[in-house]
Amino acid sequence: MSSGPDVKSSKPLLKVEDLVVRYPIASGKLFATNRFFKAVNGVSFDLNRGEVLGLVGESGCGKSTLARTLLRLVEPSVGKIYFNGENLVGLSPKILRKTRQKMQMIFQDPLASLNPRMTVGTIIAEPLGVYHNNLGRDEISQRVGTMMERVGLSPSQINRYPHQFSGGQCQRIGIARALILQPDLVICDEPVSALDVSVQAQIINLLADLQRAMGLSLLFISHDLSIVKQISDRVMVMYLGKIIEINQADALYRVPKHPYTQALIQAIPIPDPKRSGDRPHDIVMGELPSPLNPPTACMFHPRCPIATAQCRQEVPALKVSGDSGRGSVACHLA
C-alpha cells in the first residue's frame, strides 16, 4: 500500500540470505540419494516493516516452499533467515517457537487449514493458549470475539464448526487465527485462489485494511499477477527456485525488465475484449521445464524469445537494474 514505505525503519523486518532448499531425488536405487532437486535455489531478499511484498510465479516455481521455509515448516539446506535481526536457521525448537509468534501464515485452502473437529472459537484461540496460557477464559473469549468482528464475522458464530461456513468465511477465520497474536509478519500463501470470484475482492480488501490498521508486513504469494498488483508495494518474480526480478510494483508492471516477467504479464487474459484482441500472444513458447532437471545457465533460456549464446553459458546474477536504482533483475540482456 502507498503508506508502506514511510512506516518502515531502516532495518528490514525479514532478511533472507542465499536460501537453498534441497530435496533428495529418489533414484530408484535403495541407498543412493546423491541427486538433489533444489526447490528454492539461492534466494535473497528483504522485507521491510509495514511493507507488502508480492511473490509471483507459476506452479512448481518454489514459492510455496519458500513461504514454508521462512516459517521453518520446511528446513532450509543452506542460508540465513533474519527475522527482527535474529537468524531463525539453527534455532532450537523451543526458542524458535518463542521467536515465531510474531510470524504467522494464511493458507490457500481455507477449509483444509481449519481443524474440522474444533469450533471456530477454539481454532482462533489456539495461538493464545500456546503463548499466553495465563489468560483467563473470559479474556480469551473476549479477544476472540473482538478479532472475529475485525475480520467480519459475527461473534455469535463462535461455537460453530468450520464446515458450517462458506469458503470466504473460512478464510476470515484463518485470518483471525493468524492475527490474534498481533504478529509483525503474515505470510499469505495464495489466500484467495480457492475462493469464488465474487468473494475474492472481499478478502483482498480485508487483508489490505488489516495490513494498514495493524501495521503488518505481508508476504503475499499468488500465481495471479493482477491480484498481486492490487495489494503489493513491491513484487518479486520467481522462476524455477530463483528470483529473477524484484521491483516496486508500479515499475514492475509498467516496465517489466525480465523477458519472463514480460511474458507473464502479457499472458494474463484481460476482461476487456477490445484490449485482448490486439496484444501479442505467442511471446513465450513451451512450458516450465522439469525442476528435477532444470536448464543450465539462465534457466529461462529455452523459452526465451531473445536468448543469446551468453544466456546458454552463464548464470545471470540478480543485479540492480539501471534507471530507478530500486529494482533488480537477473537477465544478461536487461
Added chain:
Amino acid sequence: MFLSRTKNNLGDLENFSPIDSRSLWQDAWRRLLKNKAAVVSGFLLLCFVFLIVFGPMFSAHQYDELDFESISSPPDLSGHLFGTDGLGRDLFVRTLMGGRISLAIGLIATLVSLVIGVSYGAIAGYLGGKIDAMMMRFVDILYALPFMFFVILLTVVFGRSIVLMFIAIGAVNWLDMARIVRGQTLGLKQKEFVEAARTCGVTPFGIIFRHIVPNLLGFISAYVTLTIPQVILVESFLSFLGLGVQEPETSWGALVNQGTQEMGTAPWSLIFPAVFLTVTLFCFNFIGDGLRDALDPKDHR
C-alpha cells in the same frame, strides 16, 4: 474507525441463515441412527450385555455347580433353561458367564491395543524420519513372530490364565492399529491445519493429541468395533485349542469346543453358545460398518 472501514465486509453477517452449531460427531451420529442394521445391532448388543451382566444373578444355578441328577439333560423351561453339559452344569449360566469373559477380553484387549497402537502409530507417523523408521521396524519384527508359537510359549512359561490372554492378544493386535494409524497420520500431517498449528507454535505433542488423534477418532472407532469381534474370535480359537481359559471358568470359545465334543448326544451344548457368539460378532460387524459409513468424510458436502 477500524470497524467502519470493514463495514462492507460485514455484509455477509446478515444473510447468514440460523443453523445450529453441529459438530462432525453429531452429523455422524445422525447418519448412524439412519442405518437400520446398525441400530438393531446396537440394541441387540445392549440386551446381550444386560443379560450377561445381570442374568447369572437371577439364576438358581451356579456356573461351576455340578448337578449329577441331570447330566446332559435337554433344555427345559422349568429347570435348566439351556440344558446341561456332560458334567451336569447349567448351560444358561455358563453361556452368560462365558459371555462375560469373551466380551471382557474383546473390550479390554482392544482397549489396550487401541491406547498403545494409536499413540505409537501417531507418534511414529508425525515425527517421521529416523524415529519413524526405527519404530516401524520394531513393529515389523514383532509381526514376524508367529502368533501361535508366541501364545504357546507364554502358556508354557506362565501357565494358562485370563490375564495371559489379554497380554497375548493385545500384544499382537496393537501392531495392526499402529500401522494403520501411522498411515492415516502421514496423510493428516500434510493437511494445512496441521501446518497452521505448527505456525501457531503448538508443540509436537500438542499437535499429535489435539489435532491428529481427534481427526483419527472416527476412523479408529469404526476400526475398533471391527477389532472387538476379531479379538473375541481369536480368544475362542485359542480356547477351542485348549490354550485359553481354565476350567471351571469358561468362555464362548471354550463352550463351543466342549459342545462339539458332545454334539452327537447333546446338540444344545453347542447350539446356544454358538448362537450367542455368532450374533454378537454380527452385531459388532454391523455397527462397525455403520460407523464407517457414518464417519466417511467423502459423504460430507
Added chain:
Amino acid sequence: MTLLSVQNLNIFFDLPEARVRAVENLNFSVRSGEILGIVGESGSGKTQAVLSILGLLASNGYSEGSVRFEDRELLNADERELNKIRGAKIAMIFQDPMASLNPYLRIRTQMIEVLVRHLGMNSKDALQRAIDVLDRVKIAGARSRIHAYPHEFSGGMRQRVMIAMALLCNPRLIIADEPTTALDVTVQAQILVLLRELTREANVSILLVTHDLGVVAEICDHVLVMYAGRMMEYAGVNEIFEHPYHPYTQALLRSIPRIDHEKNEKLRVIPGNPPDLLHKPKGCPFSVRCERCFDRCTTHPLEEKQMKGARRVACHLDPT
C-alpha cells in the same frame, strides 16, 4: 445456423436433505462456428448444465426441458443414441486431462480406439489420422510422441492431447469445462490461441465453461452469465464487457482486480457469499447481495427479458 439449442432446461438433484434445483429455466443456443462462454461461480450450475447435454449427470440428478442438437433431441435420449453422438459429433474437454486419459495406455492406443469405434476406420488409417490431429494441435514430433504414455506429457501438452482427442472425429461442437484452469498463465494463453484457431479453421463450435472473465473476453463471441442456477445475462462479448446490464455482471466486473488498471483505489466488493442450493433466496437469487435490490426483487420470481440486439437479462429493474 443454430447447432445446439437448449430450452427451459431444469436440473434437479436429490440430496439427503432435500431435492434441490441446480439449474432453473435455462435457455441458450450455440451457432455453428461460434464460441459461447458460460461464466459463473461454483454452484452456479454451469457445469451441470453442460453435463446434462450429453446425459452425464450424476446418478442422483435428472433434467427436464429440451436440448436439441442439429435436429435431434438429446435430453433423456437413450444411451445408445447418446453414445453415437458423444465423442463423435459432440466432444468434451475437462479441466483435468489426466483424469480423462487412461494412464496405462499409450496415447496412440487411446486415439485409435476412438476412431475405430466411431468411424470404423482400420488401424493404419486411424494412426495416420491421429498423427495429423496431433500435428494440428501443434504437438511437436507427433509421429514419435504418439507412442508415449499420458504421464510423459507436461500439463499443457496433455491438454493439447485432450483437444486432439476431441477433434478426432471432426465434431461439430466441443464442450470445454474449465479447460485452462489447471494450467499456468503462459500455457493458458497458448491453449486459448489454439482453441480460437480451431473454430476458424475447423468450423467447430465451442461451449466454454469458465469462472474467469478474462478467458471469456479473450476468445468468446457470446457470453452467458449464470448465478445460483439462473441465467442472469446473455449478450455479445463486447456488449457484456462494455455495457454490462445486470447488477451482478456489473458488480463482478468491478470486483476483479485488473492488471491493466492502476492500483489506486480499493476493489469494489460484492458483499456476502453465493447462496447454497438448499437455502436459495426467494425471488432473484442475487437480491440479497445486490446493491440495487428493491422490494419486488425479494418476492417475485425472475423472468427473462429480451433486450436490444441479442441481449437477454433476468432482472426486475426496468430496462431503460
